[in-house]
Amino acid sequence: MRVGRWEDSAVLVGRILIAALFVAGTLQKAASPEGAAGLLAGFGLPEWLIWPATLFNALAAFSLLTGFYLRPMALLLAGYCAVTSLFHLIPADPWQMSIFVKNWAIAGGCLVLAAHGGGRFVMTGR
Structure with missing residues (x-):
């Protein structure tokens, strides 16, 4: 058992922040x-x-917070963020472009979760 590993706590906090x-x-x-x-x-x-x-x-949000079926949901979320970023692709509007880039950053974080999982603090279900 991996007790006290900061990585699992960091992944949990990251999941909570994305879920927010x-x-x-x-x-x-x-x-x-x-x-x-x-x-x-x-x-x-x-x-x-x-x-x-x-x-x-x-x-x-539920999946990110609990870790329940996190890997498949994170993969779906990466695609969702990529697609919804297109609504914000308005080069003349800096605010919309920041949302466009933010969506791609969230997609990247979700791909990391899909690849590496949610750490020790997850509900069962993959």
């Missing part, structure tokens, strides 16, 4: 879906897609 983004995304979409729905509509996508995205954000 998806908790906030869930709450934001649920409380005020108009903004994200409008963004979808602006790209010619149906506004109702906001609800599966909200559910996915909630499941992602």
Whole structure:
């Protein structure tokens, strides 16, 4: 048993920090879906897609916080972050470009979690 390894604690804190983004995304979409729905509509996508995205954000946060099925969820999250970054690819708007880059950074962190797992502090389920 690996007791006292700082790496497992660091991975847990990293998972919590990434999960905070998806908790906030869930709450934001649920409380005020108009903004994200409008963004979808602006790209010619149906506004109702906001609800599966909200559910996915909630499941992602749960998986990141608990470690339950973390590897497959982290892989899905990397793809989700890559795809959703395209909504923010507006080179003339520095704020949107920072969100674009942030999404790719989160995708990178999720790929690391997918490859290496969630450390010692995970629920069962792979």
